[in-house]
Amino acid sequence: MVPDSALTPGSGEEPPGLYLHIPFCKSRCAYCSFNSYACQTPPIAYLAALSSQIRHWAGQQWCRERTFATLFIGGGTPTIYGGSELAALVRLCLESFAFTSEAEITVEANPNTVTVQTLANLRQAGVNRLSLGVQAFSDRLLAGLGRSHTLAEAAAAIKAARQAGFANLNLDLMYGLPGQRLADWQESLATALEYEPEHLACYELTIEEATPFARLVEKGEIILPDEEEALAMAELSHALLAQAGLQRYEISNYAVSGQQCRHNLNYWRNGAYLGLGAGAVSCLSGLRFSQVAKPEIFADLAQKGELPLIEAECLPLAARFRESVVMGLRMIEGVSFARLHRQFALTPPDYYGKILEDLRQQGLVEISKDRLRLSKAGLPVANQVLARLV
Ligand code: SF4
Incomplete structure (x- = not known):
């Protein structure tokens, strides 16, 4: 939790x-x-x-x-x-x-x-x-x-x-x-x-x-x-x-x-961003929403003064935490425990427990005092490793 x-x-x-x-x-x-x-x-x-x-x-x-x-x-x-x-x-x-x-x-x-x-x-x-x-x-x-x-x-x-x-x-x-x-x-x-x-x-x-x-x-x-x-x-x-x-x-x-x-x-780093234009996605502090994909509908709605949005969801903190780990592991430096802790008051070893320990034992991730990253063996099979942490 x-x-x-x-x-x-x-x-x-x-x-x-x-x-x-x-x-x-x-x-x-x-x-x-x-x-x-x-x-x-x-x-x-x-x-x-x-x-x-x-x-x-x-x-x-x-x-x-x-x-x-x-x-x-x-x-x-x-x-x-x-x-x-x-x-x-x-x-x-x-x-x-x-x-x-x-x-x-x-x-x-x-x-x-x-x-x-x-x-x-x-x-x-x-x-x-x-x-x-x-x-x-x-x-x-x-x-x-x-x-x-x-x-x-x-x-x-x-x-x-x-x-x-x-x-x-x-x-x-x-x-x-x-x-x-x-x-x-x-x-x-x-x-x-x-x-x-x-x-x-x-x-x-x-x-x-x-x-x-x-x-x-x-x-x-x-x-x-x-x-x-x-x-x-x-x-x-x-x-x-x-x-x-x-x-x-x-x-x-x-x-x-x-x-x-x-x-x-x-x-x-799963930071916040505002995306504008046809099909663009925004994520404002956990509120994610998309604008309509078809440019002519986007332009029509915007011209009428209506918001050209199609869907929005409010991501629970646990989902945002997992996303932060999965996206962060794309970076060679991996994810910083201090950064995650500031945002979620939690670190990957606390949250994933045995799943992460198994990946470590298989040599696919490296865990140091303050960082988790994909290992040299884990990087070429990143998609399979990340699928286990989604
Ligand atoms: S069609 Fe346009 S957006 Fe798509 S790959 Fe080619 S240049 Fe990029």
């Missing part, structure tokens, strides 16, 4: 993050299961609706009482809108909510949607981190994924980001792709490193239901690397990136010292 006396829903919480969702892309990638819709010209009505939501939530007591530490505009492809439209959205957030003086402000972009001018507009508005969805440095693999950009466009976008003054750049890469061999992955990593990014996210492709890839895998029309080869790709990433000074700090994320993504760290 989690003791709830003397705890308030916001006990021990750190400054929250703000997320804005832009649910449009130029075309749909074959593996995509995100809330995104293909269009060439994104609707201005959506930005107007999002802006009205920003103003609405900035006036709410929970937000007025807090200073936000991060802003993340994700998608979809946020840069499907022009630089000046996105810059106006960033400025509206910065004027409407209180942010810490060192706030991390990230925009996600796809390579074929940015120019030096777009990115310079974002820098001027206060954006200090750019996350580029490169995925692979190979036209053959990009075409296989159904990505709408080319290798040359990725190179140009990275160059443009540096020219526009971005000193904190993330590149998203994917491995375990159809037709990808270990040597291809090595080449993608080596090319990425030539650009000296401050942050790299290396995700293994997962086949999600109801995507074109799921149908192709089912019909045997695409073949993925086997488990052994995918594991070799993961191990190659850890080794090459460590040599280049990018430390692995989460299952799939690497950064140079001090440039870990603070917005995502807040999710993994």
Whole structure:
């Protein structure tokens, strides 16, 4: 049992993050299961609706009482809108909510949607981190994924980001792709490193239901690397990136010292966040709610002055505790007992007892005086370990 006396829903919480969702892309990638819709010209009505939501939530007591530490505009492809439209959205957030003086402000972009001018507009508005969805440095693999950009466009976008003054750049890469061999992955990593990014996210492709890839895998029309080869790709990433000074700090994320993504760290620490836009989720001190997923319904409701919400739940403290442990174990540093104790007056050994001791004896987790983390043997099978702690 989690003791709830003397705890308030916001006990021990750190400054929250703000997320804005832009649910449009130029075309749909074959593996995509995100809330995104293909269009060439994104609707201005959506930005107007999002802006009205920003103003609405900035006036709410929970937000007025807090200073936000991060802003993340994700998608979809946020840069499907022009630089000046996105810059106006960033400025509206910065004027409407209180942010810490060192706030991390990230925009996600796809390579074929940015120019030096777009990115310079974002820098001027206060954006200090750019996350580029490169995925692979190979036209053959990009075409296989159904990505709408080319290798040359990725190179140009990275160059443009540096020219526009971005000193904190993330590149998203994917491995375990159809037709990808270990040597291809090595080449993608080596090319990425030539650009000296401050942050790299290396995700293994997962086949999600109801995507074109799921149908192709089912019909045997695409073949993925086997488990052994995918594991070799993961191990190659850890080794090459460590040599280049990018430390692995989460299952799939690497950064140079001090440039870990603070917005995502807040999710993994199960911190509070406000998510606005179609399909965005918020978690305000244990109250979780989602906004409607379809952008046109979102825009319609917001324009009528109604809240575009679909579902809300109030999470019991025990569920929040388990979530904090499960999400926190994604980080290489694991979970801090002191942090959990501040929020829940409880630590993992107290709560899980024998389950945790069994995992320790199997060599899958390490428990020290003040920390629980996945071991070297536990990290590659993280999903199975975490399933036992949910
Ligand atoms: S760019 Fe990202 S969000 Fe858009 S379709 Fe591709 S995977 Fe989905």
